[in-house]
Amino acid sequence: xxxxxxxxxxxxxxxxxxxxxxxxxxxxxxxxxxxxxxxxxxxxxxxxxxxxxxxxxxxxxxxxxxxxxxxxxxxxxxxxxxxxxxxxxxxxxxxxxxxxxxxxxxxxxxxxxxxxxxxxxxxxxxxxxxxxxxxxxxxxxxxxxxxxxxxxxxxxxxxxxxxxxxxxxxxxxxxxxxxx
Amino acid sequence: xxxxxxxxxxxxxxxxxxxxxxxxxxxxxxxxxxxxxxxxxxxxxxxxxxxxxxxxxxxxxxxxxxxxxxxxxxxxxxxxxxxxxxxxxxxxxxxxxxxxxxxxxxxxxxxxxxxxxxxxxxxxxxxxxxxxxxxxxxxxxxxxxxxxxxxxxxxxxxxxxxxxxxxxxxxxxxxxxxxxxxxxxxxxxxxxxxxxxxxxxxxxxxxxxxxxxxxxxxxxxxxxxxxxxxxxxxxxxxxxxxxxxxxxxxxxxxxxxxxxxxxxxxxxxxxxxxxxxxxxxxxxxxxxxxxxxxxxxxxxxxxxxxxxxxxxxxxxxxxxxxxxxxxxxxxxxxxxxxxxxxxxxxxxxxxxxxxxxxxxxxxxxxxxxxxxxxxxxxxxxxxxxxxxxxxxxxxxxxxxxxxxxxxxxxxxxxxxxxxxxxxxxxxxxxxxxxxxxxxxxxxxxxxxxxxxxxxxxxxxxxxxxxxxxxxxxxxxxxxxxxxxxxxxxxxxxxxxxxxxxxxxxxxxxxxxxxxxxxxxxxxxxxxxxxxxxxxxxxxxxxxxxxxxxxxxxxxxxxxxxxxxxxxxxxxxxxxxxxxxxxxxxxxxxxxxxxxxxxxxxxxxxxxxxxxxxxxxxxxxxxxxxxxxxxxxxxxxxxxxxxxxxxxxxxxxxxxxx
Numbered sequence: 001x002x003x004x005x006x007x008x009x010x011x012x013x014x015x016x017x018x019x020x021x022x023x024x025x026x027x028x029x030x031x032x033x034x035x036x037x038x039x040x041x042x043x044x045x046x047x048x049x050x051x052x053x054x055x056x057x058x059x060x061x062x063x064x065x066x067x068x069x070x071x072x073x074x075x076x077x078x079x080x081x082x083x084x085x086x087x088x089x090x091x092x093x094x095x096x097x098x099x100x101x102x103x104x105x106x107x108x109x110x111x112x113x114x115x116x117x118x119x120x121x122x123x124x125x126x127x128x129x130x131x132x133x134x135x136x137x138x139x140x141x142x143x144x145x146x147x148x149x150x151x152x153x154x155x156x157x158x159x160x161x162x163x164x165x166x167x168x169x170x171x172x173x174x175x176x177x178x179x180x
Numbered sequence: 181x182x183x184x185x186x187x188x189x190x191x192x193x194x195x196x197x198x199x200x201x202x203x204x205x206x207x208x209x210x211x212x213x214x215x216x217x218x219x220x221x222x223x224x225x226x227x228x229x230x231x232x233x234x235x236x237x238x239x240x241x242x243x244x245x246x247x248x249x250x251x252x253x254x255x256x257x258x259x260x261x262x263x264x265x266x267x268x269x270x271x272x273x274x275x276x277x278x279x280x281x282x283x284x285x286x287x288x289x290x291x292x293x294x295x296x297x298x299x300x301x302x303x304x305x306x307x308x309x310x311x312x313x314x315x316x317x318x319x320x321x322x323x324x325x326x327x328x329x330x331x332x333x334x335x336x337x338x339x340x341x342x343x344x345x346x347x348x349x350x351x352x353x354x355x356x357x358x359x360x361x362x363x364x365x366x367x368x369x370x371x372x373x374x375x376x377x378x379x380x381x382x383x384x385x386x387x388x389x390x391x392x393x394x395x396x397x398x399x400x401x402x403x404x405x406x407x408x409x410x411x412x413x414x415x416x417x418x419x420x421x422x423x424x425x426x427x428x429x430x431x432x433x434x435x436x437x438x439x440x441x442x443x444x445x446x447x448x449x450x451x452x453x454x455x456x457x458x459x460x461x462x463x464x465x466x467x468x469x470x471x472x473x474x475x476x477x478x479x480x481x482x483x484x485x486x487x488x489x490x491x492x493x494x495x496x497x498x499x500x501x502x503x504x505x506x507x508x509x510x511x512x513x514x515x516x517x518x519x520x521x522x523x524x525x526x527x528x529x530x531x532x533x534x535x536x537x538x539x540x541x542x543x544x545x546x547x548x549x550x551x552x553x554x555x556x557x558x559x560x561x562x563x564x565x566x567x568x569x570x571x572x573x574x575x576x577x578x579x580x581x582x583x584x585x586x587x588x589x590x591x592x593x594x595x596x597x598x599x600x601x602x603x604x605x606x607x608x609x610x611x612x613x614x615x616x617x618x619x620x621x622x623x624x625x626x627x628x629x630x631x632x633x634x635x636x637x638x639x640x641x642x643x644x645x646x647x648x649x650x651x652x653x654x655x656x657x658x659x660x661x662x663x664x665x666x667x668x669x670x671x672x673x674x675x676x677x678x679x680x681x682x683x684x685x686x687x688x689x690x691x692x693x694x695x696x697x698x699x700x701x702x703x704x705x706x707x708x709x710x711x712x713x714x715x716x717x718x719x720x721x722x723x724x725x726x727x728x729x730x731x732x733x734x735x736x737x738x739x740x741x742x743x744x745x746x747x748x749x750x751x752x753x754x755x756x757x758x759x760x761x762x763x764x765x766x767x768x769x770x771x772x773x774x775x776x777x778x779x780x781x782x783x784x785x786x787x788x789x790x791x792x793x794x795x796x797x798x799x800x801x802x803x804x805x806x807x808x809x810x811x812x813x814x815x816x817x818x819x820x821x822x823x824x825x826x827x828x829x830x831x832x833x834x835x836x837x
Contacts, residue, residue, distance in 0.1 A: 086278070086279050091277075091305075092277075093280065096280070133308075136301070178295060179294075180279045180285060
């Protein structure tokens with residue numbers, strides 16, 4: 001059996017879930033041995049193989065059209081999609097902004113914060129992605145495995161990866177299952 | 181008894197037991213959200229559904245009584261699927277964002293229920309409509325985004341506290357938790373007892389002082405008692421890194437069964453007085469830090485020659501918040517050792533003198549708090565339970581919906597007057613006249629259960645009405661209400677003098693409730709102080725030195741004035757105050773949460789406090805400080821407090837071992 005190919009990407013998150021992934025420490029060697037780690041934000045290859053991967057991992061929620069593209073691309077190219085972390089699973093902290101309009105959120109971020117002033121400009125380049133409400137991944141594309149946590153525990157991440165590497169579908173429960 | 185089989189286990193339970201409680205007895209855990217062991221079943225959240233053989237649909241176990249030979253299954257696939265679906269709907273009803281909720285990670289019953297069912301995500305997204313956050317209250321915050329409408333808070337506010345501030349308006353998805361008729365929490369009739377925050381299963385009602393200071397699993401919990409008044413409510417003192425985080429009511433406590441008042445739950449967290457951590461000695465007119473040896477030497481140098489000098493020696497005054505061990509040692513040292521004629525407490529017997537005097541004549545005449553549970557009439561005499569002994573007030577208020585008649589008799593303004601069926605406000609000093617008037621009214625009505633009914637009562641009633649300034653009709657109305665009750669209880673407070681108290685005891689005897697009195701006593705150990713005879717008025721007069729065992733108490737303005745110009749003043753205190761600033765020697769001692777010792781509550785119950793915090797290195801217990809002073813002057817502070825308490829007849833039976 002060929003090693004399962006794994007690819008990951010991040011969207012509207014803080015990269016903390018990928019930090020937690022690295023936090024599995026030397027066990028990452030086991031994962032590297034059992035799997036073929038392809039495109040990730042922390043490897044050179046930036047997009048999952050067009051020929052497809054076995055496991056796609058996405059961190060972060062979906063807050064603009066660029067994220068939507070990343071999510072659709074990953075979904076198209078992977079067999080099993082893992083939502084990694086609370087933002088991917090629920091929307092997480094960025095989803096707080098859903099309580100406000102996008103205009104209010106932008107004004108707060110670029111004009112009203114303590115580090116900006118009234119001369120602050122809201123970026124309006126037409127090439128920029130268009131902002132949307134913050135959504136959990138499964139609101140945009142179907143998700144197969146939910147791995148919640150802010151960030152998910154390294155042990156939980158290792159458990160999920162090692163199960164997938166060995167061709168099993170992980171079932172999170174007990175100590176491995178927690179949200180923040 | 182009926183037989184019920186739950187998950188294959190057959191047990192016998194009393195008729196009327198709910199399936200949920202029966203399952204608990206069988207050692208099975210059914211998840212719940214709206215259910216709370218101290219509240220009546222409600223059946224609102226449906227998380228506790230179970231399969232019952234012969235019943236078409238799933239049944240809520242919290243509100244379903246068992247019937248004989250019922251067969252229940254609590255954890256089938258169908259049940260689990262239903263529970264997951266119920267939680268999915270609850271999560272999507274409002275906006276539950278675990279990453280920024282203070283109870284997330286162990287303290288949230290909603291999250292725990294989801295994790296126990298293995299839920300990794302929500303099928304449906306949250307509501308996204310922003311719900312209001314009411315932060316208008318001094319101690320509590322309501323975040324409606326996190327409310328699951330379980331009504332635990334509403335039920336606790338009514339069933340346990342009798343305050344009925346919280347309620348639900350509208351129906352279905354429009355249902356909202358409201359305060360009174362929809363006013364901000366901070367402007368409502370809330371008494372800030374915080375019971376709602378203690379029962380809230382989510383982070384919808386949190387208290388401002390302890391929010392985001394750590395989950396319960398990260399704090400240490402010490403079972404202790406509150407020293408705020410004479411009730412002695414059971415508390416859990418939650419600490420983290422030797423710092424006070426939160427105080428909760430102990431559900432298994434015999435006095436309060438989980439409920440606390442603002443004084444017990446919140447005020448201790450607002451402590452902002454400056455702590456004294458090292459002994460201080462006045463040198464060159466200034467208080468300066470010293471070692472315990474230096475301070476003891478400075479104190480003994482002046483105190484020792486004064487031993488035995490009656491009237492011109494040492495006067496001593498202690499806080500009635502000190503543990504009984506310290507009070508007994510205090511008495512032994514100053515009364516027994518120094519032979520001082522002025523050894524008392526800060527209260528100077530204010531809330532106990534009348535009761536002690538009556539007890540000396542008649543022996544115990546009071547009952548315990550459980551009498552309130554069965555009471556069908558409560559007569560409140562000379563105490564405002566909205567301010568003092570508030571949890572006792574909650575016990576009275578929560579009994580009102582079950583048709584308990586409340587009669588308030590107080591010469592002063594009383595917060596319970598609006599709740600009373602009859603409120604009598606006699607002229608100042610005429611409470612006993614009003615009580616005699618009530619007795620006369622009862623005899624006139626021919627309702628006296630002891631003593632004589634008679635015509636002479638008419639004249640007595642008339643004169644009582646005139647002297648007390650209360651209409652005779654009112655006395656007859658209230659008297660009839662008290663006399664017709666089968667189990668009346670009389671609660672009295674420190675505004676009653678001996679004549680008032682005697683009149684109250686006579687009235688109680690007249691209606692056949694001879695010992696159904698409950699006396700509120702002010703401070704945590706006022707009863708113990710009274711039993712030790714530490715209840716005389718304090719006068720400095722010609723005393724050459726005064727010793728104040730203040731503990732963590734607040735010195736009154738009056739005491740400070742009296743002690744001005746004292747030739748030699750020694751204070752043992754936890755906090756710096758104007759009194760310690762006047763002192764010649766200051767010994768640093770423990771505050772309440774650092775103390776372990778015993779307290780005698782309102783009903784004679786002997787309860788222990790446990791130290792939840794570790795004091796700074798230089799701080800000693802009140803007892804150790806007194807013992808050190810005793811040793812430095814060559815006297816003894818050794819005392820058997822149990823024996824000392826029993827030397828005097830008490831108003832209520834003391835539960836001494």
